Amino acid sequence: MGCAGSSQTKGDENAKKIRKPKPWKHSQPITMTQLRQMRDEFWDTAPHYGGQKEIWDALRAAAEADITLAQAIVDSAGVIVQSADLTTCYDERGAKYELPKYVLNEPTNLIQDG
Template identity: 50%
Template sequence: MGSCFGVIRQRSHLTSRNASRYSTKRGGRNEPLKKDKPKWKSEYPMTEGQLRSKRDEFWDTAPAFDGRKEIWDALKAAAVAIECNDHVLAQAIVDGASITLPHGSLMECYDELGNRYQLPAYCLAPPVNLVSECNDHNVSEHSELQEKKEKEFQLKVRLSTGKDLRLSATMADSIRQLKKQLQIQEDIDATNQRWFFSGKLLTDKTRLQDTKIQKDFVIQVNVNQPIVPN
């Protein structure tokens, strides 16, 4: 921002009248800066942090390709002013740097030497689908929960007490997790549960996907009744 105001002081003799005269020579026009901000939509919901990174990348690389650095500095300062809704400051920066706006927008402009400058819409306004960092976390969390829900199925369990029941499970669940679920659902302590499938004892670390179990198969659970002292 400081470099921009340096440009204004150094080039105060180049007024908007000069820019207009140059524009006429080019056969174009020099319109005043419009207050309307460009409306655009990102290909994906973008957070404020992602938008800042995208802008920083542009401002770091744009001066290396074409144009003059002092003009790029002025354009960046004007873009910041527009973002802050300070239209008067943005217009003063443009006039002070003798930048010509054929369409009244920083998306296409020229310096007094005829160099063309183009600013992408994301440097002038946020996308319509901008999300806050908090909302982005919630969206991600919701997506994970939705994905897990889609993978869930009803696991058939047969207790040694003769009772059949179903547990909500995914193939990624471990036997330890399912024991805890059974403990909550049937008040059977996890340490008193022994899970078997195809005659094989399933350890706590075993996951359902390791057992090759099908969704309509049944897992046997032996329940050890605690001994009550007399």
């Protein structure tokens, strides 16, 4: 027999808990304005890399949210997290989504604008 709770646990085994990405350093110091521009360019072109626009939108929302909200977003969108820091994810159809570190957090060598 089995109980309803046992099947729920099996489904949860595939769900990775996301975490904040490790600190990283850009090849040269950049300003917040430059970082925002890089992020905007990535998100504007991301759907052209393949996959579903809805998943890209969910990943953007998750990347810009705190960890708790980000976890809820990826769970509700059906995103399969391969790397706990969200750098590699899949949708339910198997399409791969790769996020660069610069959309997930700031570099250690971020400098003030101006």
